[in-house]
Amino acid sequence: MIKSMGLAGSIAMPADFTPLYRQVMEEIRAKISSGEWPPGHRLPSTRDLAVQYDISPGTVREGVNRLLEAGDLRGHQGLGVFVAERPPPPV
Amino acid sequence: MIKSMGLAGSIAMPADFTPLYRQVMEEIRAKISSGEWPPGHRLPSTRDLAVQYDISPGTVREGVNRLLEAGDLRGHQGLGVFVAERPPPPV
DNA sequence: CTGGATTTGTACGTATGTATT
DNA sequence: CAATACATACGTACAAATCCA
Numbered sequence: 001m002i003k004s005m006g007l008a009g010s011i012a013m014p015a016d017f018t019p020l021y022r023q024v025m026e027e028i029r030a031k032i033s034s035g036e037w038p039p040g041h042r043l044p045s046t047r048d049l050a051v052q053y054d055i056s057p058g059t060v061r062e063g064v065n066r067l068l069e070a071g072d073l074r075g076h077q078g079l080g081v082f083v084a085e086r087p088p089p090p091v
Numbered sequence: 092m093i094k095s096m097g098l099a100g101s102i103a104m105p106a107d108f109t110p111l112y113r114q115v116m117e118e119i120r121a122k123i124s125s126g127e128w129p130p131g132h133r134l135p136s137t138r139d140l141a142v143q144y145d146i147s148p149g150t151v152r153e154g155v156n157r158l159l160e161a162g163d164l165r166g167h168q169g170l171g172v173f174v175a176e177r178p179p180p181p182v
Numbered sequence: 183c184t185g186g187a188t189t190t191g192t193a194c195g196t197a198t199g200t201a202t203t
Numbered sequence: 204c205a206a207t208a209c210a211t212a213c214g215t216a217c218a219a220a221t222c223c224a
Binding site for chain 1: 156157160161
């Protein structure tokens with residue numbers, strides 16, 4: 001689950017803070033690794049993910065963009081974002 | 092050089108259109124490859140690059156973010172963005 | 183065939199927080 | 204303390220592609 005922690009206006013930021021967009025990446029990668037979202041699976045729309053996580057669409061997009069760049073996901077305009085058929089090559 | 096081509100309001104979009112943020116990535120990678128920006132070199136600030144390219148800071152950031160993720164660049168808050176000392180591992 | 187709805191992709195803008203000089 | 208610069212988060216707008224009634 002993604003917790004925004006109410007950063008704005010908070011007194012102190014925890015040392016182990018993980019940015020929301022990175023939490024999004026972790027959530028998605030976890031679902032892929034666990035098999036909940038197998039290769040070819042279509043993800044919920046950006047807007048739906050934003051509603052689910054209670055964060056802005058732009059922040060979801062930020063995380064998804066990096067997974068697209070990394071090769072974990074494949075995006076198709078008008079269709080959706082899908083789990084890559086072949087996992088990205090390890091570093 | 093980055094040319095925005097005046098997308099908004101244009102009659103037709105060229106088939107070989109490359110997004111502005113990708114042109115930014117190419118420009119930066121070209122300067123790194125050519126040796127103009129060697130490892131450890133500090134890049135101009137995001138704002139300065141935006142002025143140079145005549146695009147918005149957010150779009151520069153979009154390209155820089157992906158190069159940071161890919162390992163080509165290293166960012167340091169309050170300091171700037173630097174060419175990575177060691178090039179990212181090839182895919 | 184046409185038009186609307188949906189969804190990704192791109193671009194821009196604003197605000198705030200954090201780190202360094 | 205002030206200025207600079209990156210990092211994050213949110214928001215808006217429009218274009219392009221797809222699907223479907």
